[in-house]
Amino acid sequence: MRTDTGQLFRLEDYRPSDYLIPQIHLTFRLARDTTTVVADLTVERRAGTEACAPLVLDGDGLKLKRIELDGYGNPAHEATSGKLVLTNLPEARSFRLLIETELDPDRNKALMGLYRSNGVYCTQCEPEGFRRITYFLDRPDILSVYHVRIEAAKAEAPLLLSNGNPVAGGELGDGWHFAEWHDPHPKPSYLFALVAGDLGCLRDSFTTMSGRTVELAIHVEHGKEKLAAYAMDALKRSMKWDEDAFGREYDLDVFNIVAVSDFNMGAMENKGLNIFNDKYVLADEATATDTDFANIEAIIAHEYFHNWTGNRITCRDWFQLCLKEGLTVFRDHEFSADQRSRGVKRIAEVRTLRALQFPEDQGPLAHPVRPRRYREINNFYTATVYEKGSEVVRMLRTILGAETFRSGMELYFERHDGQACTIEDFLKVFEDASGRDLSQFGLWYNQSGTPNLTIKASYEAGTLTLDIEQSVPPTPSESRKRAMHIPLAFGLIGSDGKETGFTAAEGATVENGVIHVRKRSHKLRFHGVPERPVLSLNRGFSAPVTLAIEQRPEDLAFLVGHDSDPFGRWQAFNTLLTDALIAGYRLLLGGKEANYQKDIAKLAGRIATDATLEPAYRALALTLPSEADIARDIGRDIDPDAVLAARSTLSAFIAAANREPFGKLYEELEDRGPFRPDAASAGRRALRNVVLGYLARLEGGADIAERHYRTATNMTDLIAGLGTLAHEHAGSPRTDAALADFAARHATMPLAMDKWFQIQSTTPGTKALETVRALMRHPAFHIDNPNRVRALLGTFSTGNQTGFHRADGTAYAFFADALLEIDGGNPQLSARLATAFRSWRSLEPARQEKARQALVSIAGANSVSVDLRDIVERSLA
The missing domain is CATH 2.60.40.1730 (tricorn interacting facor f3 domain)
Structure with a gap:
């Protein structure tokens, strides 16, 4: 080390x-x-x-x-x-x-x-x-x-x-x-x-578009061959999709995948021999949730797509890591969107970006998509490189249009096959394919931080005026930022719920439903707008930015019901929920009761029962912003206990107002047929399980959750029932019995036991730390196994805001000691876990100081790896 x-x-x-x-x-x-x-x-x-x-x-x-x-x-x-x-x-x-x-x-x-x-x-x-x-x-x-x-x-x-x-x-x-x-x-x-x-093996074959036969094999532990069937199906679909979408054909006679249980990463794209963490290969209804199936599909595709974007064309140096990772994440996102629901997939992508990458941009670990310096490259396999890197490629397609983007990709493959390339090489092919100057757009690779657009709208006599101000907040390594090229997709919606047009626009380039924000300040005028429209902005999340715009609650509610963009509809309701949660949080801090308007509960009920909407979409819309999401939007002096209280109160309020429709919907969605892992079936289960979470907060809710667990015929429902019991009725005899039952039934199934550890590590309350300490002594916990460590300690530190951020600071000290123990054997794992401290400066002062002390204790320890020291010192800088 x-x-x-x-x-x-x-x-x-x-x-x-x-x-x-x-x-x-x-x-x-x-x-x-x-x-x-x-x-x-x-x-x-x-x-x-x-x-x-x-x-x-x-x-x-x-x-x-x-x-x-x-x-x-x-x-x-x-x-x-x-x-x-x-x-x-x-x-x-x-x-x-x-x-x-x-x-x-x-x-x-x-x-x-x-x-x-x-x-x-x-x-x-x-x-x-x-x-x-x-x-x-x-x-x-x-x-x-x-x-x-x-x-x-x-x-x-x-x-x-x-x-x-x-x-x-x-x-x-x-x-x-x-x-x-x-x-x-x-x-x-x-x-x-x-x-x-x-190892055992599942074999198949694939015929390429030129007629060659490729022998496929997935190698797993003996007896688990059948659990690789879904991964094999995903591989064959990936190979066909890459031929259709990008014209890329596989280039060897064999393609092997090996699944192992001890692996630091999700998977690795080694040429012709992909090595996977087995959690992203093994699945059936008894062992894997719908989320697991979706992740397997996406990661199998991601590693296969690397064959061209990463292997045949690789990166010149590790500063160019996003060239292979961001581009390939974009490709696997597109694959999943085509396999499932494009609108639902996009919402899920944005939620991930905001949960993982936005805090990175806002904290001491901020860095550009292409970093300019590093001490330990292992620490730059980050959400910024992967997720924001994907968003940059998506913006490029938005700016150029799908057809020109495809031409640029074909030129990239033709020009750079067999080479180690840079971001400049990548952008140059698109400049050559489109005739555009992309030098300003290239700032997305070189500047850190999340841009913010402040927008003021006014309407008078047929003219809609938008005053747009762009700012990129300073970060530790960069103080003065240049204006970015931001493609802002938009729509104008009339009182009849339909798109309304305009005759001309001045003050910024507007083309194909996109405002091209290139300066720090734009005064954009739309002429010939027949009535005051409701604005739908950043449709499809066309740019990874934050928006500061005053929108009336009634306008947001209107968008929830009428925006033709699925992301826009979801964003409108999510904004209403977030505003309500923050208002409740501030009331609680002031010693007052968090009162919520009935309108938001009615809107939730309307979304839940709207059969014209996909069940998966409804499930996402009804899922409240997480505690971490709320804290991020509050921004400073965070009290995690008050955040949890505000969220719990709103959840109970929505449940009480919709007891009857939620109960009816829960019964209607019961899955009585054979299990199917397809998107539609998964969406129905997701909606039913979200509704279960609300019903569990009402009188008799523990009975419903326990029955859900006892009657579950697949892992998705089993985990939903167990998680609901553990989180809503922690410490009750029925919860303890269910936890014991799950452990007894799945003791020989490591991936299922990881879920058991995760559920308990995210149970809120004053006993969370004691629970985690006890679980570290459990016979099934192995500190040398990255999956088990991430399931318990990783989930606790990032998914249990009140448990990890205990007011007395004892969880920080415990976590610091655990990191040092892990660091002695696996520095890469300890460093990644340490990023849980990245937002410590946003906490209220007392917690800030205790988090700082924990970081200082790590920095002062003997024999700290370069990996861990790098994260700690940057966090303290």
């Missing part, structure tokens, strides 16, 4: 390497006690590099056993566990270098490089894990053709996988065997993969 302060890397310091490695032959001899790796490298001196230039290879904790140069024995070198420097190299432009290293995969608890878990050898090399396997130029702009030979005891590892296509295999004697793999496509070291072990 690296515990130094970490080198500061700057985008402006990027330089090409002096050497290239066009080919690498790797031989692995896998054994429990000692694994050896022999790397046979073809090294080329880059044109213009002096013959005397040293070759400096990256390493991390390596044990060097042998080194040979062109077969002549030891070259002049200096080796440490973290670096190998070779001098007095041959004057020839190309030479061969052989390096043998020795590894201990069983002791690798960081889960980076080559590790062994549950009897399976596995690799994770992004971003800098390959240097834990052998000394190498471990950077994304070094593209190599890989040939891999794996040797292992057949009884221990009958399955031997690597990237590319299988080319050889056979017996070696003494119970050992081997397999050889060749990947013809040059790739960076972060995409290298190896898996060896004893």
Whole structure:
């Protein structure tokens, strides 16, 4: 574990390497006690590099056993566990270098490089894990053709996988065997993969648009093959969609997926050999919720889509991470929208962005979509890079139009296939395809913070005037921000509920229903508007901005019933709910009762029973803003206890006002047929379970929740019933009995037990911390398993606002100690968990000070990893 302060890397310091490695032959001899790796490298001196230039290879904790140069024995070198420097190299432009290293995969608890878990050898090399396997130029702009030979005891590892296509295999004697793999496509070291072990397999095939047959396989623990059926279906749909939507065909003879239980990430797109956290592969109605099915579909697609946006075209350096991640998130969002409901999917995306990325933009961990500096790249796999990066690509399509955007993507694939590229390369193809200057739009990649648009509207004599002010708040690394190019989709709705037009617009470019906000200030006039319209702004969430606009409650209610944009309708009602919750919060802080208007309860009832709306949409609309959402919109001096009280009061108010229609709807939506994971069925379950949450707050609600749990025929309803009991009736005998029953029924199912831990870690109340402490001592809790740690500690710190932000600060101290314990084995996990402190400055002063003390205690501890120290120091800055 690296515990130094970490080198500061700057985008402006990027330089090409002096050497290239066009080919690498790797031989692995896998054994429990000692694994050896022999790397046979073809090294080329880059044109213009002096013959005397040293070759400096990256390493991390390596044990060097042998080194040979062109077969002549030891070259002049200096080796440490973290670096190998070779001098007095041959004057020839190309030479061969052989390096043998020795590894201990069983002791690798960081889960980076080559590790062994549950009897399976596995690799994770992004971003800098390959240097834990052998000394190498471990950077994304070094593209190599890989040939891999794996040797292992057949009884221990009958399955031997690597990237590319299988080319050889056979017996070696003494119970050992081997397999050889060749990947013809040059790739960076972060995409290298190896898996060896004893696993079951689900097989299928796919015929590409050119008629080639690709053999597909998903490898899982024995006995779980049937649980991979939905993932296989999602893979085949992904392959077909990428051909239809982007013209991208798969380019190898085989495509392998391996599911493992110990994995730091969700999944990894290694060329031809995707490695997955098993929670994003395994599913059936008895083990997975509808959310799990949707996530599996999206993540299977995401990793497959990386084959072109990430693998065939990769990033030049890690500052360009969004080039592959933001673009591929956009692609998987589009896939899911086409597979499910586009409107519902868009609302879900925005909720995720606001919950994860907006707080990042507003806190000490803010950074641009393309960061300009970092100490630890592991800490920049963030919502800003992924989710906001996707929104930037979406805005680009909005500005250019779908047809021109598709032409730009085709030019991107044609021009840059097989290259390591930059954001400038990406934007240039769209400039060439459209003839537009995108230099101002490029600021979205280079400026941090969430832009705000303040809009004042007035109407007089057929002219609608909008005064638009743009501001980008300062962040720790940037004080003065330039005006952005913001595409603001809009609509004008007349009194009859239909779109109304205008004859002309002046003061800003308006085209295809989009206002192009490019300056700090616009006075935009729409002429020929027949009546005062109701404004629908930022339709489809066309730009990741906040809006400050005074809209009358009656106008928002009008939009709820008439806006043709699904996102606009949802946003209008969500704004009404948020305004009511904040008003209730302020009353509670003032010692008064939080009174709510009957209109909002009536509107909720109308939405719930409107059969013209998709059930999934109604479920989203009726879901109150979370405690974290409310706190974010309040902005400062947050008292989490008052936020929870305001939310609980509004929820009970809406439930009481709609007891009869909610009860009727709950009965009507009961799923009496066979389980189906499709979007329509999932939407019906989602609406029924949201209604259950309201009914559980009323008299007799515990009976309804318990019956829901006891009669559930699928995991979605089972978890809804258990969660409702635990959260609304915590500590009751029936809740304790249900929790015990679930644990007994699912004790051998780790993914189900993760849900059991999550439910208890998010139960509000004064005993939340004591519950989490006790669960850490539970036999099913393993601090070395990232899924289990995220389920308990991650969920507690981000999903239990009153429990984590206890007024006495004891939860902060407990969490700090847990982070340090985790950090000793898995720095990447500890650092990601530590981001739970990112909004500590928005709390009321007493909690702020206690959170600060916890962060200081981590910073002052001995042997803190670079990963964790980086997050803590930036949080304190």
